[in-house]
Amino acid sequence: MAATKVSHLSYFNNQLWGGNQVLVAVLGICSALGVTNRLSVSITMGLSVSFVTAFSSLFVSFLRKVTPDSVRMITQLAIISVFVIIIDQFLQAYFFSISKIMSVFVGLIITNCIVMGRTEGMAKNVSPWPAFLDGLGAGLGYAGVLCIVGAIRELFGFGQLLGYQVIPLSWYATSESPNGYDNFALMVSPPAAFFILGGMIWIFNLVNKKA
Amino acid sequence: MPESSPSEEATLGPSRKTHNARVLAFMVILSFSCALILSILASALAKPKEQAKDLERSKQMMIAAKLLDYQGRFLIRNDEDKYIYAKYEKDGLLTPGTNKDYATNSQILDIHKRRIIPMLVNEKGGLISFEKAGINPDDYLSKYKKSGYYAQPFKLIYKILPNTVEEKKKNGKAADGYVIPINGFGLWDAIYGYLALKPDGNTVIGITWYEQKETPGLGANIAEEPWQSLFPGKVIFQPDSQGRTDFKTAPLGIKVVKGKVSEVLGDIPKAKNAVDGMAGATLTGNGVTDAYSTVLNAYRPFLIKLHENYLNKQTEAK
Numbered sequence: 001m002a003a004t005k006v007s008h009l010s011y012f013n014n015q016l017w018g019g020n021q022v023l024v025a026v027l028g029i030c031s032a033l034g035v036t037n038r039l040s041v042s043i044t045m046g047l048s049v050s051f052v053t054a055f056s057s058l059f060v061s062f063l064r065k066v067t068p069d070s071v072r073m074i075t076q077l078a079i080i081s082v083f084v085i086i087i088d089q090f091l092q093a094y095f096f097s098i099s100k101i102m103s104v105f106v107g108l109i110i111t112n113c114i115v116m117g118r119t120e121g122m123a124k125n126v127s128p129w130p131a132f133l134d135g136l137g138a139g140l141g142y143a144g145v146l147c148i149v150g151a152i153r154e155l156f157g158f159g160q161l162l163g164y165q166v167i168p169l170s171w172y173a174t175s176e177s178p179n180g181y182d183n184f185a186l187m188v189s190p191p192a193a194f195f196i197l198g199g200m201i202w203i204f205n206l207v208n209k210k211a
Numbered sequence: 212m213p214e215s216s217p218s219e220e221a222t223l224g225p226s227r228k229t230h231n232a233r234v235l236a237f238m239v240i241l242s243f244s245c246a247l248i249l250s251i252l253a254s255a256l257a258k259p260k261e262q263a264k265d266l267e268r269s270k271q272m273m274i275a276a277k278l279l280d281y282q283g284r285f286l287i288r289n290d291e292d293k294y295i296y297a298k299y300e301k302d303g304l305l306t307p308g309t310n311k312d313y314a315t316n317s318q319i320l321d322i323h324k325r326r327i328i329p330m331l332v333n334e335k336g337g338l339i340s341f342e343k344a345g346i347n348p349d350d351y352l353s354k355y356k357k358s359g360y361y362a363q364p365f366k367l368i369y370k371i372l373p374n375t376v377e378e379k380k381k382n383g384k385a386a387d388g389y390v391i392p393i394n395g396f397g398l399w400d401a402i403y404g405y406l407a408l409k410p411d412g413n414t415v416i417g418i419t420w421y422e423q424k425e426t427p428g429l430g431a432n433i434a435e436e437p438w439q440s441l442f443p444g445k446v447i448f449q450p451d452s453q454g455r456t457d458f459k460t461a462p463l464g465i466k467v468v469k470g471k472v473s474e475v476l477g478d479i480p481k482a483k484n485a486v487d488g489m490a491g492a493t494l495t496g497n498g499v500t501d502a503y504s505t506v507l508n509a510y511r512p513f514l515i516k517l518h519e520n521y522l523n524k525q526t527e528a529k
Contacts, residue, residue, distance in 0.1 A: 068234040075241060082245045086252055093259035096267055100434075104427050 011122075011130045015137030022145040022197070023204045027113040032146055032197060033190040035105050039162050042150030044091070044098050046143020048106060050136055052083045053115050057123035057135030064124045076119040077110070084109045114138055149196050157187030266316055269323040271421035275405040276371050276390055277443075278326060281436045283313050285322065287374055305374050326372045327390065331365040336512030338368070357401070359394045361509035367392055368513070371407070388416050389517070391510060395502020398494040400424040402433070402502065408447070412517030413456070415465070418442045430495030441486040447507055447514075454480035458515050464504030467496035 021027045028049070035045045056079045060067075067075050088106045091099035099106065109115065118138050123131035154160055159167035159181075173180030186192050273279035277286050277294055285297040287305045298308030299318045303325040314322075329352070331344050341348045344365050351367070360367035369390035389412075393404045404420035418439055425431045432438045448461040466485040468475045476482040488496045507514070 066237065068230070068237055071234055071238060074238070078241055078245050082248055085249055089252055089256050089260070093256045093263055096263040100267075 012133040012137040016141045020141040021114045033193040036150040039150040039154045042146040046146045048087045050139025053139040054136035056080045058132040060119040060123040061128040061131035153187045156184040271419040275417045275419040276407040328370045332513045336516040361506040393506045397425045397498040411521045412514040413446050415445045425495045430492040446483050449484040450480040463507040467500045
């Protein structure tokens with residue numbers, strides 16, 4: 001009994017770190033570049049993807065024995081789309097300003113490789129509870145990476161975190177003190193996330209080698 | 212794939228048929244249950260979604276009228292006619308504040324209700340209230356949103372009331388400006404926005420687009436602050452080459468040029484009637500240009516009257 005519990009949790013833990021979908025499998029990069037210039041948006045995106053992967057894995061796993069093999073991809077897509085639309089509608093109703101910033105990226109969760117990868121690669125082969133944990137772990141692992149990238153980009157691109165000024169305004173360059181601090185303009189644009197992700201993968205590999 | 216012999220097909224036939232039937236049944240049930248879940252969700256969230264959209268519309272209208280900035284802070288004009296941050300006092304009064312005074316949603320709705328009054332413009336250009344025209348505002352607003360209020364015999368306009376009692380006294384009954392609802396077609400779909408005009412009926416206070424489905428990163432920039440901030444101070448009646456404006460015949464609208472205004476038109480008076488285009492979004496820009504000229508032309512009698520009143524008041528003051 002205890003052994004199965006441990007192994008169930010390992011589905012979750014493995015996705016969070018050792019098998020992180022962004023850092024190891026390098027999946028979900030498109031949205032990781034697109035929505036990470038503000039921390040608040042990164043968090044919302046991370047949580048949305050976690051919700052979608054967790055619950056679509058759960059339902060794909062529930063249906064795994066009755067799903068005909070020839071239409072399994074379509075079935076997975078239908079289930080994923082339902083959850084993505086739920087998230088999209090929910091954001092539109094209660095977090096309109098965030099849904100406006102995320103615009104197409106919420107709808108594009110459907111095409112996020114992580115979701116399909118988890119349902120096809122894991123959920124259709126295991127029972128619902130491990131599938132759910134695996135999906136949740138994959139989503140939260142993605143969310144964690146997104147938050148780190150988002151925090152770095154917002155801090156250096158805008159000097160803020162979650163919209164609050166972190167770098168004191170007195171440090172900034174003005175016409176009187178032209179040698180002051182300036183925001184790093186590259187951080188605001190998507191390519192910055194590319195460099196940060198590359199750096200993170202490098203650090204990740206260094207740490208894992210030692211361990 | 213190797214061709215199967217007739218005898219094989221005969222043996223596989225029935226099982227394949229049942230298999231296909233099972234797949235079909237599975238897909239039908241799956242689609243129906245997905246559709247059911249989504250329709251339940253849609254009806255459950257219809258009300259909060261409508262409220263969120265309403266709030267967004269009010270916000271966008273107030274941003275166009277410069278009652279609110281893009282970060283959600285109230286604005287008022289100081290004695291030098293500059294916009295400064297304001298905070299909300301009771302009874303819908305705005306007093307000078309700091310850049311940390313963010314408005315809450317209920318405050319925004321309250322100020323919107325008090326300061327922006329929907330009215331109608333008849334075909335001669337006269338301003339009348341909904342009661343006088345005998346029209347129910349709610350029905351009117353929801354019924355003609357798609358076809359455009361400008362195409363109706365009674366056209367919708369929003370009057371912006373001044374902030375304080377003193378200002379009301381100083382300006383008499385006059386408004387701080389007017390907001391005209393704009394609609395047209397972008398590249399992909401209908402676009403809806405607002406254009407706020409000063410009481411002279413010519414100068415733009417600000418513009419916004421509150422509903423659009425243009426390409427994110429390109430045409431969707433029409434809904435972003437940097438592009439919208441090109442509009443304040445522009446004029447909607449195109450001046451002639453000497454800088455004079457003949458209000459009866461001048462083309463109405465604001466032209467979104469291809470490229471930069473300073474490069475295309477330079478310094479000539481027409482440049483006051485044009486804004487920079489967005490790279491990669493020429494068709495959206497054309498849609499915006501068309502929307503302004505179609506809608507504003509429908510309001511021409513009203514705008515001419517407004518301008519005449521404004522001139523009369525100025526000569527009186529002198």
